Amino acid sequence: MKKTVAHAFVCLFIFLLYPGTSPLPAQAADKLPQPVLISSAGQSADVAIAGMLCKKLSLQAKSQPLAKPADLQGIGTLMVVSGFSTKGLGAAGVSKEQEMERVKALLDAAREKKIRVITLHIGGKARRGGQSDDFNRLAAEASERLIVVRTGDEDQFFSSLAAGKKIPIDLVDKISDAMQPLGKIF
Amino acid sequence: MANEPVVLAVMLAVFTAAVFVWKLPSGLALVLSAAAGALTAGEGLPVRHLVEGSFGYLDAVLIIATAMVLMKVVEAGGALGTISYGLMKWLYRWPSLLMIFVAFFVMFPGMLTGLSSACILTTGALVAPALQALGIPAASVGSLIAFLAVLGMVAPPINIPVMIIGGGVDMPYVGFDKPLLLATFPIAILTALYYRYRYVRTIVLEQVLSKLPPSLYVRHGMKLFLPLGLVVALMLSIRLFPQWVPDIGIPLIFMLGAVAGIFTGERFRFWPVARQGIREALPVMGILVGVGMFVQIMTLTGVRGFLAVGALQLPPALLCLGIALLMPAFGSAYAASSVLGVPLVYVFLGKNEIVIASALSLIAGIGDLMPPPMLLCSFAAQIVGEKNPWRILKECLPMILVSLLVGIAMILLADKVARLY
Amino acid sequence: MPLFPIHRIRALLLLAAAAAACLYAGKEFRKMNAPDTILPGQGVSRIRALKDYFPNLEGTRSDSAVYFLESGRPGPTVLVLGGTHPNEPAGFLAAVALVESLRVKAGRLIVVPQACQSGFTCTDPLEGYPQSYSLRSRSRLRTFRFGSRAANPVEDWPDPIIYRHFPSGQQLSGNETRNLNRAYPGKSDGTTTEKTAFAIMKLIRDEKVNLAFDLHEAAPEIPIINAIVTHEKGRELAAGALLGLELENLPYALELSPPNFHGLSHREWGDGTPAIPFLLETTNPVQGRLRGRTGASLAVDGQDRQYRLAQESGRMRITYDAGGEPLARRVGRHLRAIQAVLETYNELHPEGRVELEGIPSYEEIIRNGVGSLLQ
Numbered sequence: 001m002k003k004t005v006a007h008a009f010v011c012l013f014i015f016l017l018y019p020g021t022s023p024l025p026a027q028a029a030d031k032l033p034q035p036v037l038i039s040s041a042g043q044s045a046d047v048a049i050a051g052m053l054c055k056k057l058s059l060q061a062k063s064q065p066l067a068k069p070a071d072l073q074g075i076g077t078l079m080v081v082s083g084f085s086t087k088g089l090g091a092a093g094v095s096k097e098q099e100m101e102r103v104k105a106l107l108d109a110a111r112e113k114k115i116r117v118i119t120l121h122i123g124g125k126a127r128r129g130g131q132s133d134d135f136n137r138l139a140a141e142a143s144e145r146l147i148v149v150r151t152g153d154e155d156q157f158f159s160s161l162a163a164g165k166k167i168p169i170d171l172v173d174k175i176s177d178a179m180q181p182l183g184k185i186f
Numbered sequence: 187m188a189n190e191p192v193v194l195a196v197m198l199a200v201f202t203a204a205v206f207v208w209k210l211p212s213g214l215a216l217v218l219s220a221a222a223g224a225l226t227a228g229e230g231l232p233v234r235h236l237v238e239g240s241f242g243y244l245d246a247v248l249i250i251a252t253a254m255v256l257m258k259v260v261e262a263g264g265a266l267g268t269i270s271y272g273l274m275k276w277l278y279r280w281p282s283l284l285m286i287f288v289a290f291f292v293m294f295p296g297m298l299t300g301l302s303s304a305c306i307l308t309t310g311a312l313v314a315p316a317l318q319a320l321g322i323p324a325a326s327v328g329s330l331i332a333f334l335a336v337l338g339m340v341a342p343p344i345n346i347p348v349m350i351i352g353g354g355v356d357m358p359y360v361g362f363d364k365p366l367l368l369a370t371f372p373i374a375i376l377t378a379l380y381y382r383y384r385y386v387r388t389i390v391l392e393q394v395l396s397k398l399p400p401s402l403y404v405r406h407g408m409k410l411f412l413p414l415g416l417v418v419a420l421m422l423s424i425r426l427f428p429q430w431v432p433d434i435g436i437p438l439i440f441m442l443g444a445v446a447g448i449f450t451g452e453r454f455r456f457w458p459v460a461r462q463g464i465r466e467a468l469p470v471m472g473i474l475v476g477v478g479m480f481v482q483i484m485t486l487t488g489v490r491g492f493l494a495v496g497a498l499q500l501p502p503a504l505l506c507l508g509i510a511l512l513m514p515a516f517g518s519a520y521a522a523s524s525v526l527g528v529p530l531v532y533v534f535l536g537k538n539e540i541v542i543a544s545a546l547s548l549i550a551g552i553g554d555l556m557p558p559p560m561l562l563c564s565f566a567a568q569i570v571g572e573k574n575p576w577r578i579l580k581e582c583l584p585m586i587l588v589s590l591l592v593g594i595a596m597i598l599l600a601d602k603v604a605r606l607y
Numbered sequence: 608m609p610l611f612p613i614h615r616i617r618a619l620l621l622l623a624a625a626a627a628a629c630l631y632a633g634k635e636f637r638k639m640n641a642p643d644t645i646l647p648g649q650g651v652s653r654i655r656a657l658k659d660y661f662p663n664l665e666g667t668r669s670d671s672a673v674y675f676l677e678s679g680r681p682g683p684t685v686l687v688l689g690g691t692h693p694n695e696p697a698g699f700l701a702a703v704a705l706v707e708s709l710r711v712k713a714g715r716l717i718v719v720p721q722a723c724q725s726g727f728t729c730t731d732p733l734e735g736y737p738q739s740y741s742l743r744s745r746s747r748l749r750t751f752r753f754g755s756r757a758a759n760p761v762e763d764w765p766d767p768i769i770y771r772h773f774p775s776g777q778q779l780s781g782n783e784t785r786n787l788n789r790a791y792p793g794k795s796d797g798t799t800t801e802k803t804a805f806a807i808m809k810l811i812r813d814e815k816v817n818l819a820f821d822l823h824e825a826a827p828e829i830p831i832i833n834a835i836v837t838h839e840k841g842r843e844l845a846a847g848a849l850l851g852l853e854l855e856n857l858p859y860a861l862e863l864s865p866p867n868f869h870g871l872s873h874r875e876w877g878d879g880t881p882a883i884p885f886l887l888e889t890t891n892p893v894q895g896r897l898r899g900r901t902g903a904s905l906a907v908d909g910q911d912r913q914y915r916l917a918q919e920s921g922r923m924r925i926t927y928d929a930g931g932e933p934l935a936r937r938v939g940r941h942l943r944a945i946q947a948v949l950e951t952y953n954e955l956h957p958e959g960r961v962e963l964e965g966i967p968s969y970e971e972i973i974r975n976g977v978g979s980l981l982q
């Protein structure tokens with residue numbers, strides 16, 4: 001028993017020492033594969049807006065705010081829209097803890113299946129701080145690319161996280177401006 | 187056109203002068219203070235606002251008036267004395283148990299109605315003679331029932347301050363039972379034991395009983411308790427079977443109890459007794475009318491917002507201290523919940539908001555003890571025959587302090603508290 | 608003992624003063640029973656009333672005018688409700704602006720500017736609200752009542768301690784009994800407010816409303832401001848509208864109606880009728896808990912020092928522009944948001960469009976003031 005714990009610690013240590021071994025793929029020069037599964041981290045209604053953006057870009061995408069690992073079947077890219085909404089969680093009938101578990105499971109499954117992951121944060125200040133940032137961090141750290149509306153990054157939450165983890169980030173002024181980076185990567 | 191701090195200063199100065207120098211009743215002092223505030227702010231004499239404000243606590247005024255009539259009837263019919271007598275005879279051997287039982291007994295009407303005045307005027311008044319007979323000084327008995335009335339209002343299942351906060355932040359009244367239980371029951375037990383070890387040693391039954399009115403149980407039997415039984419049954423059934431029992435309102439329930447009391451005990455003349463009840467309630471009803479005017483003018487002139495924003499501007503280290511001092515200073519649980527409770531839920535956004543709202547309701551609840559209205563202290567003073575309500579407030583201080591600490595701790599540790607249950 | 612000892616004289620004088628004050632105030636209170644003047648524009652084809660959908664409301668304080676703006680050309684039916692909460696003037700005035708200035712070119716619009724008519728007949732004690740406010744319109748000085756959040760308490764006085772929503776049984780504080788936006792779907796034999804809600808539900812069904820708007824405002828400290836709240840079935844339309852509004856520099860947040868919170872228009876209209884509901888929120892300092900001096904000018908200009916200070920403190924998110932939140936901006940937002948949803952609807956349903964004419968642009972409303980929308 002003790003041995004296993006020690007092993008786990010060593011592994012964790014090595015893992016932390018060598019960011020290169022992190023399962024996150026480095027900068028992707030190629031286009032992201034479709035179809036896209038749009039899901040939420042925090043159940044804000046921003047998923048619907050991301051869906052609208054994809055529709056306008058004619059991407060092959062479907063929205064499942066409460067997607068489970070099984071929903072990743074046949075998916076090319078997982079687009080996580082992060083941000084917590086008390087109203088939203090109530091709407092989905094889940095607690096914050098349940099939502100956290102679901103997002104973790106979904107991101108783990110995506111990593112296992114080598115499905116590409118990007119995070120969109122489009123809710124601005126309203127989807128920052130408090131309960132939102134747990135979801136924002138979780139989603140951003142598991143992503144290979146962040147697209148963030150600038151009002152949500154006034155305190156450099158996303159840009160410093162991106163710099164630390166070497167994740168490329170696109171800061172845009174408006175939600176609709178997110179179409180440009182999205183158009184480029186898909 | 188004076189700014190808010192000046193208006194506030196004038197209002198407080200006029201109130202203080204009216205009470206302590208001109209020796210006016212608090213209700214009238216509040217009216218004068220409100221009028222002075224409006225004049226200072228350049229609003230002239232806003233008669234419409236003053237009259238409108240006087241209706242702010244109309245429902246509370248009615249509850250108090252009817253509760254006083256009910257209690258006077260129950261006293262005159264003999265049930266009051268008989269209950270005190272029976273309580274002693276039944277529990278005198280176990281003083282700690284007696285005190286804890288008394289504590290929850292006093293809290294009970296407040297738990298059902300969410301009204302602190304319902305506690306102090308009914309069960310509080312019922313146990314006060316027994317507690318005094320035990321040798322607890324009058325002011326201390328007053329402080330005990332006044333403070334338990336606060337806990338009764340905060341305790342589940344019904345907590346109106348939480349509902350007021352919930353109404354402001356769109357939070358349904360669901361899932362509050364356990365945090366409210368946690369916020370009140372331990373303090374109630376602690377308070378009961380504090381009074382027991384401070385004042386009550388062994389109870390010599392004969393000595394105690396000789397100080398109480400005689401039991402009339404032998405003469406009237408269970409019939410004696412019918413009025414109170416009716417009141418409790420109505421309150422309970424409205425809560426338990428809302429689909430069948432219409433909510434006829436607390437004042438009507440109390441009046442039905444009072445009418446039943448005419449026929450169930452000693453004979454007495456109803457009108458003089460009812461008049462006596464109203465007469466005794468009048469000063470406090472006057473205060474509530476005055477407080478309504480006072481609050482309305484504070485709002486009109488911006489003093490209310492000045493106080494609320496002032497509290498929010500405190501540096502983080504002082505915020506909790508500020509909450510503990512300012513929320514009770516509103517002098518009314520309902521006003522504090524609405525004005526400060528709602529914004530504070532947003533200040534603490536991100537923590538468990540159910541625990542936050544519960545804790546805020548406990549802190550706001552203390553306001554019912556505080557000046558200017560000193561609602562509960564004034565009633566307690568009347569019930570135990572103490573002239574000075576400030577002495578009751580002073581006796582409450584240790585428990586107030588404990589409650590504020592519990593409230594602040596719940597706010598700071600909201601997420602940990604939520605995991606407790 | 609003299610017949611009139613000094614304390615008795617003092618008491619009589621006090622009593623007389625109180626009676627005089629009540630008499631005067633009573634007159635002031637009764638003034639609020641006089642209805643507001645709404646001048647139907649050329650777009651209005653007929654006027655009905657809520658009682659036509661639920662006769663029980665006839666002759667009560669809760670009956671309210673229903674304006675029809677019909678193009679005669681096929682298209683969807685759109686309902687706009689103002690004055691659900693009469694202390695939220697932008698919602699009411701946006702609806703009045705539609706009645707007075709809008710022309711419908713395709714489809715039809717039904718407007719109820721004072722959904723909670725009863726709430727317009729009183730103000731809330733302890734709130735220090737003004738009873739009315741005035742604006743200069745295109746032709747004259749217009750005065751409108753500033754009401755209370757909920758229906759007049761004299762209707763079903765007293766409130767129960769707990770309000771139990773019908774039919775869910777959800778419990779809210781007793782004063783919500785008179786809150787129209789907690790009363791849906793209503794009850795034909797319920798309280799006055801439940802009856803009003805019942806009539807509005809009936810209107811939505813009888814008139815086969817496709818899209819329904821409930822115009823509100825909220826205190827600046829409430830997180831859901833400059834927001835579109837919608838039912839699941841409205842999420843795509845709302846998302847499209849939000850992108851369009853953002854292009855015009857009118858940022859909005861999208862919120863979904865929580866299914867476990869009952870009585871709200873965006874929940875019960877959506878669940879109980881075929882209509883797609885949208886609830887719009889703007890920021891309204893005069894109903895905020897942190898506001899400073901309260902009065903008609905705060906309702907119209909929306910300038911408040913306490914909110915500026917609260918925002919500067921950074922303690923909480925407060926939607927307040929340092930230059931104030933005038934009615935023009937709030938009404939302009941409501942009108943633009945309605946149009947943005949309808950534009951998205953038209954994009955998605957090219958076969959059955961609704962076309963509106965006569966509403967100035969947001970910039971024009973800001974420039975010319977909210978009065979420019981009124982006759």
Ligand SMILES: [Zn+2]
Pocket residue numbers: 691692695822823824825
């Ligand atoms: Zn509203």
